Amino acid sequence: MTKPPLTLYLAAPRGFCAGVDRAIKIVEMALEKWGAPVYVRHEIVHNKFVVDGLRAKGAVFVEELDECPTDRPVIFSAHGVPKSVPAEAERRQMVYVDATCPLVSKVHIEAERHAENGLQIIMIGHRGHPETIGTMGQLPEGEVLLVETVADVADVLVRDPERLAFVTQTTLSVDDTKDIIAALQARFPAIVSPHKEDICYATTNRQEAVKAVSPMADALLVVGAPNSSNSRRLVEVAAKAGCGYAQLVQRSGDIDWRALDGIRSVAISAGASAPELLVNEVIDAFRDRYDVTVEVVETAVEHVEFKVPRVLRQPA
Ligand code: SF4
Numbered sequence: 001m002t003k004p005p006l007t008l009y010l011a012a013p014r015g016f017c018a019g020v021d022r023a024i025k026i027v028e029m030a031l032e033k034w035g036a037p038v039y040v041r042h043e044i045v046h047n048k049f050v051v052d053g054l055r056a057k058g059a060v061f062v063e064e065l066d067e068c069p070t071d072r073p074v075i076f077s078a079h080g081v082p083k084s085v086p087a088e089a090e091r092r093q094m095v096y097v098d099a100t101c102p103l104v105s106k107v108h109i110e111a112e113r114h115a116e117n118g119l120q121i122i123m124i125g126h127r128g129h130p131e132t133i134g135t136m137g138q139l140p141e142g143e144v145l146l147v148e149t150v151a152d153v154a155d156v157l158v159r160d161p162e163r164l165a166f167v168t169q170t171t172l173s174v175d176d177t178k179d180i181i182a183a184l185q186a187r188f189p190a191i192v193s194p195h196k197e198d199i200c201y202a203t204t205n206r207q208e209a210v211k212a213v214s215p216m217a218d219a220l221l222v223v224g225a226p227n228s229s230n231s232r233r234l235v236e237v238a239a240k241a242g243c244g245y246a247q248l249v250q251r252s253g254d255i256d257w258r259a260l261d262g263i264r265s266v267a268i269s270a271g272a273s274a275p276e277l278l279v280n281e282v283i284d285a286f287r288d289r290y291d292v293t294v295e296v297v298e299t300a301v302e303h304v305e306f307k308v309p310r311v312l313r314q315p316a
Contacts, residue, residue: 006266007264008266008267008293010267011212012299013209013298014268014274015223015274017200018101018304024054025308026097036057038072038074040061041063041081045078046225046229047273050275070092075097078101079104081098081134082136097309104135107198110167110198114192119163120160121143121165121166122146122147123145123168124168125168126169132169153180153187165192166191166192168194170199170200171229171272175240176236181193202230202272202304205299206272207233209269209300210222210234211237214237219245219246219259219265219266223271228271235247238267243267252281267297
C-alpha cells in the first residue's frame with residue numbers, strides 16, 4: 001500500500017543542552033570512579049529514558065539526602081539544591097558532587113549578591129519545581145518571594161519597594177516572563193534586573209526554533225517529559241505561535257495517531273533533557289506510516305559546552 005506523503009520539520013536547536021550533557025557525564029564519571037551504587041538526589045535531569053539508563057548502570061535515584069547511606073557518593077541534580085543540602089551532606093561527612101548547571105549556579109550567585117547588598121528578591125518561577133526550591137533555598141526564608149504569574153505581582157508583599165531585585169527560573173517562557181517583568185517594573189520601578197537574562201540560552205533557542213517552525217506545520221510534537229519545565233513551555237509556545245495541535249510525547253508510543261489523521265506536515269522539537277535517540281524513534285514511527293520528507297529548520301547554532309567538575313573527595 002502506498003504511504004501518504006508527510007513533511008517533517010525538525011526544529012533546530014532541540015534536545016540536550018550543555019547543562020544536561022554535563023550532569024549526565026557527572027553521574028557516569030562517578031559510577032566509573034566509585035562503582036555502583038552511586039546515589040542521585042532527584043532525577044539528574046527530567047527524562048525517564050535517561051534516568052532509567054543510569055539506573056541500569058547502578059545509579060540510585062532518591063528525593064532526599066536522608067535516603068542515602070553515608071558511605072556512598074551522592075550527586076545533586078542539574079536543577080540545583082538549597083544550601084541546606086550540601087551543608088547536611090557535609091555534616092554527615094558524605095562525598096557529594098554537585099551537578100547543578102552552571103547557568104543555574106549563576107542565578108544562585110546573583111541572588112546571594114543582591115542579598116548582600118540588602119535587597120529582597122522576587123523570583124519568577126514555578127512553585128514546587130526543584131530549580132525554584134534550589135534558588136529560593138540559597139537565602140534564608142522570606143528573603144526570596146515567588147511570583148508565578150502577572151496576577152501574583154499585584155499581591156506580593158515586600159519589605160521595602162525601593163530595595164528589591166528579581167531573578168527568574170532558567171526554563172521559563174520568554175514571552176510570559178517579559179509580561180511578568182513588565183508588571184514588576186510597573187509596580188516597583190526601582191527593582192534591580194539581572195545583569196544578563198536568567199532564562200538560559202538553551203531555553204531561549206529552543207523556543208525561538210519552535211516559534212519559527214510552528215506556523216509551517218499542521219501539528220507539532222515536543223519530545224520530552226511531563227515534569228520537564230522547558231519541554232512543557234515548548235508546547236505552550238507552539239500553541240501561541242498558531243500551531244493547531246501541539247503535544248508532548250515521551251516516546252513514539254505516546255503519539256496520538258488518531259489526532260494526527262489527515263495531516264500533511266508535522267514539526268518536531270525536543271526539550272533540553274530529551275536525547276536525540278528519542279527524536280529518531282519518533283521520526284521512525286512516522287516513516288512506518290508515511291512517505292516522509294525531512295526538512296531542518298535551524299534558527300541558531302549552539303557551541304556551548306560546560307566542563308565536568310573535578311570530584312570533591314574520595315569516599316571514606
Ligand atoms: S536548560 Fe539551561 S539552565 Fe537548564 S540545564 Fe540546560 S543549559 Fe542549564
